[in-house]
Amino acid sequence: MRDIPDPRSSRSKPHELAEIFVCIIMGLLAGKTKLRRIVRWSKRHLEELRRHMPFPNGVPSVSTMSRVLAAVDEEMVSLALINWIGEILNPRGIHIAIDGKGLRAAARKVREEKTPYILNAIDAASGLVIGQLVIHGKANEMTAIPELLELLEIEGSTITIDAIGATENIMNAIHDNGGEFVLQVKKNCPELYAELMRLFEGLSEDRENNPEEFQDKYGSHYSEAKTEEKNRERYEYRTVQSYSDPGGIQERRPYIASVGRAKQVRIMQIQDDRGNDITPCLVGFLEEGSKKQPKRAAEEGMGNDAEWFGLAASKVLNAEEMLKYKRKHWAIENRLHYVLDETFGEDKSTIKLGKNTMSLLRKCAYNIVRLLQMENPEGQGGIPDIIDNVCDNLKIGLQMIFSPIPSRY
Helix, strand or coil: CCCCCCCCCCCCCCCCHHHHHHHHHHHHHCCCCCHHHHHHHHHHCHHHHCCCCCCCCCCCCHHHHHHHHHHCCHHHHHHHHHHHHHHHCCCCCCEEEEEEEECHHHCCCCCCCCCCEEEEEEECCCCCEEEEEEECCCCCHHHHHHHHHHHCCCCCCEEEECHHHCCHHHHHHHHHCCCEEEEEECCCCHHHHHHHHHHHHHHHHHHHHCHHHHHHHHCCCEEEEEEEEEECCEEEEEEEEEEECHHHHHHHCCCCCEEEEEEEEEEECCECCCCCECCCCHHHHHHHECCCCECCCHHHCCCCCEEEEEEEECCCCCHHHHHHHHHHHCHHHHHHHHHHHHCCCHHHCCCCCCHHHHHHHHHHHHHHHHHHCCCCCCCCCCCCHHHHCCHHHHHHHHHHHCCCCCCCC
């Protein structure tokens, strides 16, 4: 934190910038999601805080914290986060999930004001946030993703992005920075989506009509994988088809070595008056629908309950590997975005001028919680004394992090 330039005049700085940030992060770890509560908590624990930092003028006020959050260079704070995690986690050769998140309550209440968005990147295995980029003004995720990739060390890593990332510019940016990708393809990329659907419709037809000939011709390049699971209060069915022919595919689409088609069906659980499960089977649901999810008309399409989407990968992957990448990508929703909203109150925060810096400090606190769950490979350190004093609050936060995720996530 001391490496971040202080935007204030040198004549009047009663509180060190790092002290202000430490107060906010420690308050967040103690379960205090608003600046006033953070200040009150810091004053109650000032002696414990002074074991680690001098605080010669006591705890900064709410107005001081607000002015600093608004004035500090948010890009420098973001680089400090990236450098800090880079010292802990080797960013090369990992699975990086990227997705945007809105700060709903931070939007100014003026006509046609858009919700501010932030682009987040996490290590899908550990859940650690490795980078953040603010989406400014009229920019969107498609233009911001290449900028975030420039900040991160992605050489040898595999990048996953939802359907908004399936563009040639993003594929080129990942390739140019030495990374691999597994991207979802939906109807927002109509040309590539239609090409994938035609390819797999033809493969399915050939397989059904001439199975032996199909096996001889495509057997080494084609694979399928299916999963069935009950997830919270719904049944989920997934089928993935994969086709890998680097030479043939890359003639038309540079950098793409494997393509896939996936079908995903979600059926909400239904119980009768006695508590018996009367949820329809997959075939019955697709033909008739259910009480909770009526069958959609043909012109309405399949909708979110049952949908087709494509997959494009820069390396040779079979269907099972594609499915794993697709499933692990959503760690960014249920391990980060949900926790930021439910545990750290991000979606309810009305901080406007310093919202982006405050979001970064929440991620610092979030990363500390994640790191406390990981074993120290050198067997050194442990939970500092200051965290011992807020252990009860920290446990409450951990319970929320590991609680069942609502179905909307």
